[in-house]
Amino acid sequence: MSRSSDAIRVATQRPGRFPHASLGTLLWCTVVWVMLWGEVTPGNIISGFVLALAITSLAPFPAMRFDGRFRPRALVILATHFLYDLVVSSTQQAFFIIRRKKPRAAIIRVQLRSESDMYLTMTAGMSAVVPGTVPVEADAATGTLYIHVFDIGLAGGVSAAHAAILDLEERILRTFASRDELIRAGLVPGPTKKSGLLPMPFAPVYEPEEED
Incomplete structure (x- = not known):
């Protein structure tokens, strides 16, 4: 040789x-x-x-290909919101169980904004840790999550539960996604939600759907 x-x-x-x-x-x-x-x-x-x-x-x-970046300020926001949701959801679940109320469960379909499998996995993983929401299926081809909600009334309704998952995904994207990924997801580049959404057609509005 x-x-x-x-x-x-x-x-x-x-x-x-x-x-x-x-x-x-x-x-x-x-x-x-x-x-x-x-x-x-x-x-x-x-x-x-x-x-x-x-x-x-x-x-x-x-x-997995990763073209994103790391934003410390956005990470602090992501971690703070996550810990807050963890404490609030745990407390609500505990009082709900103590009162022996019958939960009104539902499965909602959430069309995520990002096309990346990595961000879909992170969104599903973090939502699974918070009590009250459990991902039951993920469709990587379409970027869709199917979430089991413990009690839809406790979650504030279908729209609120749907919005909570999208808000979590947005915080993840603003922490790790590149500028181009943020734009493709319909988000104005920036570390916080205050940066806003891009106007149509860049930011399609996904209507929440409740599965039977």
Whole structure:
């Protein structure tokens, strides 16, 4: 084998590496694990990180192209809203159960603004952690989430539940999406919701639909 062909082989070969996932992915999975347990302890953190290593090694995530950017101010807003929703929803659920009311559940269909599988996954994952909403199906081809709502009255109605998912997606996009991705999603580039939406036809209005 010539030196040139050997150099090409070395340059194009993709050696196996450990861990298979990036540090950011491992930390994100660890955070989700700790949130699911509801208690920040050394044991939960270590077990979550080890589990993230095992899952991403045995079943590596498919490669996704990421052209976005990181905005610290938007991340603070995303984290603050998420913790607020977590506390409020947990409190509402607790009082609802104590009063022994019968929940009026519903499954709503939410057409997300973004075309990226990554943002769809993040939206579904964060909505699953907040009590009262559980994603039951995701259609990556159309960017659609089907969300089970524990009690539609507690959520403020179908429109409010629908808007809450879109608001969560918007905060995620404003934290991580590139300028072009924000524009394609119908959002005026900026770290906060105050930046606004683009006028039609860039920002299609999705009507909430309640599934039988």
